[in-house]
Amino acid sequence: MYSKIRVGIVGYGNLGKGxxxxxxxxxxxxxxxxxxxxxxDDIDSNSNIISFNKVLDYKxxxxxxFLCGGSAKDLPEQCPKLAEHFNTxxxxxxxxxxxxxxxxxxxxxxxxxxxxxxxxxxxxxxFSLNRLLAQTIFPNGQCYTFWGKGVSQGHSDAIRRIKGxxxxxxxxxxxxxxxxxxxxxxxxxxxxxxxxxxxCYVVPYDFEDKDRIEKEIKSMPNYxxxxxxxxxxxxxxxxxxxxxxxxxxxxxxGTGTTNKKHKHVMEFSLSLEDNPEFTASVVVAFAxxxxxxxxxxxxGAFTVFDIPLGYLSPKTGEELRKELL
Amino acid sequence: MYSKIRVGIVGYGNLGKGxxxxxxxxxxxxxxxxxxxxxxDDIDSNSNIISFNKVLDYKxxxxxxFLCGGSAKDLPEQCPKLAEHFNTxxxxxxxxxxxxxxxxxxxxxxxxxxxxxxxxxxxxxxFSLNRLLAQTIFPNGQCYTFWGKGVSQGHSDAIRRIKGxxxxxxxxxxxxxxxxxxxxxxxxxxxxxxxxxxxCYVVPYDFEDKDRIEKEIKSMPNYxxxxxxxxxxxxxxxxxxxxxxxxxxxxxxGTGTTNKKHKHVMEFSLSLEDNPEFTASVVVAFAxxxxxxxxxxxxGAFTVFDIPLGYLSPKTGEELRKELL
Numbered sequence: 001m002y003s004k005i006r007v008g009i010v011g012y013g014n015l016g017k018g019x020x021x022x023x024x025x026x027x028x029x030x031x032x033x034x035x036x037x038x039x040x041d042d043i044d045s046n047s048n049i050i051s052f053n054k055v056l057d058y059k060x061x062x063x064x065x066f067l068c069g070g071s072a073k074d075l076p077e078q079c080p081k082l083a084e085h086f087n088t089x090x091x092x093x094x095x096x097x098x099x100x101x102x103x104x105x106x107x108x109x110x111x112x113x114x115x116x117x118x119x120x121x122x123x124x125x126x127f128s129l130n131r132l133l134a135q136t137i138f139p140n141g142q143c144y145t146f147w148g149k150g151v152s153q154g155h156s157d158a159i160r161r162i163k164g165x166x167x168x169x170x171x172x173x174x175x176x177x178x179x180x181x182x183x184x185x186x187x188x189x190x191x192x193x194x195x196x197x198x199x200c201y202v203v204p205y206d207f208e209d210k211d212r213i214e215k216e217i218k219s220m221p222n223y224x225x226x227x228x229x230x231x232x233x234x235x236x237x238x239x240x241x242x243x244x245x246x247x248x249x250x251x252x253x254g255t256g257t258t259n260k261k262h263k264h265v266m267e268f269s270l271s272l273e274d275n276p277e278f279t280a281s282v283v284v285a286f287a288x289x290x291x292x293x294x295x296x297x298x299x300g301a302f303t304v305f306d307i308p309l310g311y312l313s314p315k316t317g318e319e320l321r322k323e324l325l
Numbered sequence: 326m327y328s329k330i331r332v333g334i335v336g337y338g339n340l341g342k343g344x345x346x347x348x349x350x351x352x353x354x355x356x357x358x359x360x361x362x363x364x365x366d367d368i369d370s371n372s373n374i375i376s377f378n379k380v381l382d383y384k385x386x387x388x389x390x391f392l393c394g395g396s397a398k399d400l401p402e403q404c405p406k407l408a409e410h411f412n413t414x415x416x417x418x419x420x421x422x423x424x425x426x427x428x429x430x431x432x433x434x435x436x437x438x439x440x441x442x443x444x445x446x447x448x449x450x451x452f453s454l455n456r457l458l459a460q461t462i463f464p465n466g467q468c469y470t471f472w473g474k475g476v477s478q479g480h481s482d483a484i485r486r487i488k489g490x491x492x493x494x495x496x497x498x499x500x501x502x503x504x505x506x507x508x509x510x511x512x513x514x515x516x517x518x519x520x521x522x523x524x525c526y527v528v529p530y531d532f533e534d535k536d537r538i539e540k541e542i543k544s545m546p547n548y549x550x551x552x553x554x555x556x557x558x559x560x561x562x563x564x565x566x567x568x569x570x571x572x573x574x575x576x577x578x579g580t581g582t583t584n585k586k587h588k589h590v591m592e593f594s595l596s597l598e599d600n601p602e603f604t605a606s607v608v609v610a611f612a613x614x615x616x617x618x619x620x621x622x623x624x625g626a627f628t629v630f631d632i633p634l635g636y637l638s639p640k641t642g643e644e645l646r647k648e649l650l
Contacts, residue, residue, distance in 0.1 A: 018583070021583060022583070025464045025465050026464055095650065098646055098647070098650050099647050126458070126591075128649050129634055130593075132634055132635070132638060132645065132649050133451070133610075133637070135638065135649070136610040137606045137610050139350045139351055183596075256606070258347070258602035258603065258605075259346055259602055261598075262598035262599035262602055263598050264595070264596070264606075265594075265597075266451075266595055267592075267593070267595075268592070269592045270590070270592075271508075271589065271590040272589045273586075273588050273589060274584065274587035277584055277587055278462075278583065280583075281462045281583060281589075282462055285458075285461040285462050288461075303642075303645075303646055303650055304650075305633060305642065305650070306635055306642070308631045308632055309457055309629075309630055309632075309634070310628075310630030312457065312458070313457060313461050320457065320628075320630050321423055321424050321427055322424050324453050324456045324460070325420065325444055325449045325453045325628055325630070
């Protein structure tokens, strides 16, 4: 229904590699190049690897740029610069700072007549859409988000910062008991500590430090204090062999009552064997929407809340109505 | 963020009553009246009940009209007439005829400069959106829809048409074994008969006809033939006491693989104690979108695929980004 969407990737970490992979399954995209600040000869890929310094040479050759850097440093630096010249899509996931980030990018993209879709993925992203559905369909209801079982990079990093820790992986595990109570319509009022358990696999430099490290983990405010936390000390060999994958998932559960007595449960859940590869698949589908919004003459920053979901598909409205409605 | 949305309801069956109820929970709507072809004195409601004959007197007093009639006869007759004068929303659910229905309404609404959102609810509706997400995120994946446990009106009606049947209720029950296989990533290739079981509660005029009726049910093509079907014969008293509720639900399961070896499962599920009341809650949320589309100057027919989900909420984009993203 339209010519191929020409795209570029900025950043070649887990997410960038996932986007490259996902594009293979979506023949309406054409990958023009992957832009990196590393030495291009060090990159092992069959795609066209281009120095990030040359990115502006591609201003008129790329319809949508995938920004695949991290939310802490890369995106706040790169997105403002690139939104001056490209339509962009990113998965900025620093939830608390999303409003500021949105406003910053919105100002730039409105001036440059470009479209930037921010914070795409599953949370923020698909989970956000389901929280919105729950809240609008059940205006007096409850909505709960659970994450896991999966690796939390933030919590793993927090453990790694403890003195004497060589490496660590932290799994967030939702409380099945709490989930059952919610689905039974008990509307529990929950502290965040009741919703998840934390299981840590820690490689110490010296196993004699075990007790101190465990105590420091369990008393860490915001991250572990108050949570049901289990700490296992293992060798680095064991960690690499058994804890190198990036599974994740979670669920959004909305509950509500109509006519005082009828209970309803709406649930959206994900079980993912590789978090960045799934996130990349979501981002690629939403990139179609960016292209369509640009064709519609829109400009500025957008989020998943602003996207008609039909824009994610290469199919026509007529095909979607016939096949999926 | 905007003045109250003035709405009317056409048709006061289960869905119309559900919309009336849902509007109570959504203070940004104002119910102007419920239009009925029945004698208005026969209707038990605290709302303003108005004869359908007077509906055109309300052309400029109603922003969105909820069409709550049935898909077989009411909507194909009423929607074309009302779309000439009102923005409308309906839950037309005759899946096979949706393309024709859409085209008919689209032509009318484009001429009248009105907006009509068709086929809103959970299937078609929320399930359709999740089928679209599955198909676009997993372009080489699989997507399965299961219904139940719940009452199927179509199957109940089919049994009632059998000679000697006084009343009947049919429950559609998804096959848990099949669902487990799907979630385990086995990608089963399924006949529709493998996906659901059918359990029937039948009130015969004469219990001596049991064997013939059971045989007729089980051999009915399209509806029961080939399905795992169980038939229970009960008294009308039992049917009214134990099978008068309208529970339903179901799930859409999307599965896909990335990098050949990583499996992912995405699932959207509903468990509803009252099907029409939940459907009404969905329809009311989507009515906000109709109002917004009309304010945006749009015209013609639309489906859930065309709606940015942020339009379902009374909150501003800024509030949504801060609270839900």
